[in-house]
Amino acid sequence: MNEQLRGWRALGRRSEQADAAESDGLPVADWRSVYDADLPRVYNFFRYRVGDGPLAEDLTAATFERAWRGRHRYRHDLAAFSTWLFGIARRVAAEHFRRTKREVSLEQIGEIADTFSTEAAVQQRRDFEALTTLLMQLPDRDRELIALKYGAGLTNRAIANVTGLTESNVGTILHRVVRHLRTEWEDEADE
Amino acid sequence: MKQMNDHDEFLSQFRKAPRREFAEGLYSELAEQRKQPMFAKLNPFVRRIAPALAALVLVFVATVALSPAARARALEWWERTIGGVTIIEVPADQQTPPVSEDEVTIVPSESVTLEEARQILPFKQPTWLPEGFTAYDGRYDAAINLTRWPLDNGGTMTMIDLRWESFNNGYPTIIMLRVDDYPAGGQIVGDNSGAREVTFNGLTGAIFKGAWNADTGRFEGSDLSLMWIDGDLKYLLMGNRGAGVSEQDLINIAASME
Numbered sequence: 001m002n003e004q005l006r007g008w009r010a011l012g013r014r015s016e017q018a019d020a021a022e023s024d025g026l027p028v029a030d031w032r033s034v035y036d037a038d039l040p041r042v043y044n045f046f047r048y049r050v051g052d053g054p055l056a057e058d059l060t061a062a063t064f065e066r067a068w069r070g071r072h073r074y075r076h077d078l079a080a081f082s083t084w085l086f087g088i089a090r091r092v093a094a095e096h097f098r099r100t101k102r103e104v105s106l107e108q109i110g111e112i113a114d115t116f117s118t119e120a121a122v123q124q125r126r127d128f129e130a131l132t133t134l135l136m137q138l139p140d141r142d143r144e145l146i147a148l149k150y151g152a153g154l155t156n157r158a159i160a161n162v163t164g165l166t167e168s169n170v171g172t173i174l175h176r177v178v179r180h181l182r183t184e185w186e187d188e189a190d191e
Numbered sequence: 192m193k194q195m196n197d198h199d200e201f202l203s204q205f206r207k208a209p210r211r212e213f214a215e216g217l218y219s220e221l222a223e224q225r226k227q228p229m230f231a232k233l234n235p236f237v238r239r240i241a242p243a244l245a246a247l248v249l250v251f252v253a254t255v256a257l258s259p260a261a262r263a264r265a266l267e268w269w270e271r272t273i274g275g276v277t278i279i280e281v282p283a284d285q286q287t288p289p290v291s292e293d294e295v296t297i298v299p300s301e302s303v304t305l306e307e308a309r310q311i312l313p314f315k316q317p318t319w320l321p322e323g324f325t326a327y328d329g330r331y332d333a334a335i336n337l338t339r340w341p342l343d344n345g346g347t348m349t350m351i352d353l354r355w356e357s358f359n360n361g362y363p364t365i366i367m368l369r370v371d372d373y374p375a376g377g378q379i380v381g382d383n384s385g386a387r388e389v390t391f392n393g394l395t396g397a398i399f400k401g402a403w404n405a406d407t408g409r410f411e412g413s414d415l416s417l418m419w420i421d422g423d424l425k426y427l428l429m430g431n432r433g434a435g436v437s438e439q440d441l442i443n444i445a446a447s448m449e
Contacts, residue, residue: 043209150202
């Protein structure tokens, strides 16, 4: 079993026993490794869903807080930890979009992007804005798959577990979407 | 200008690490939550009456189990018998109460002494409790509650609540015993309750976890419950696993009843 999962489980069990007790001795190092490994993945998932900026951080924080509160419900025998965590992230994203009724408008993409100081970073920022603009034009399912694949860095199999699609279906959809995005990206680069 | 490639690197090249301040701040926040005792998030007054609040949760769950509307709706739910008691499973994530508030009958309860309670319902009492637990002294509300619930058939269900508490961890941990004379009454649980049959002293019962949380709209939490029928009475023992009360504790208490 993945050491990180063991750590999470151990932490969950211990915490159940000591939910109300200020006891020490929790495997903090294990929780730390789980956190360190998955925070960037979840964070980038949201960046590819809503663009750069504080909103991606807020949704990432909401995901981890919800996962922490619901850690007792994680069933290692039913799903890998990342599957469970990204299930929560998807719900957080869905609730955000329901709440706002719309995704971030194309005009807002520049406003929510981080501020970079160096020239290279500025170019990187512009490129990501351009990519985000392209992503915003995709259907919701396609954009989510792109965020899981290229933001979170999940494998097609992991995405299939998270979304309920078949692995081959994930691969087929991603192949089509990436081809479409590459064409758009190249067109924009030629302009 | 953007760099081109033949594959899909143009999509993944924009990943970046979260800001250090954000990552460390969130981690600290989560670590702080882990340290907080169950009642520490409550203000001092609410913390003092927390045992009573826990009792209200139980009352609510019992109430919905008895409401005619709830019973009617329960036909759409999964009702089964576990360990001789009726367990009604509903989706844990339904976001709305199992029954709406207007379907709930509020019945006042009264304070009685142990002797009075046992005259009204000749129930058994535990002869064993986990170390540190003593009878609740009634300093905030009634130590022993008597409630009479109207039934659909015109009759009445009599229910008695007793509590024991411990301050082993520096905050009140309670174990509650509820006894009623309506064994046919069911118990609503979330489908994440893990309800299963247990056996003790020649009796069978159902043990399950979680309770309705109106704040989150879920059946959740680390409450543990053991329900069984002995003679004409139905017993429900409840403790909190997060506060150190285990399934085996509840079974041991039940097995010690005389």
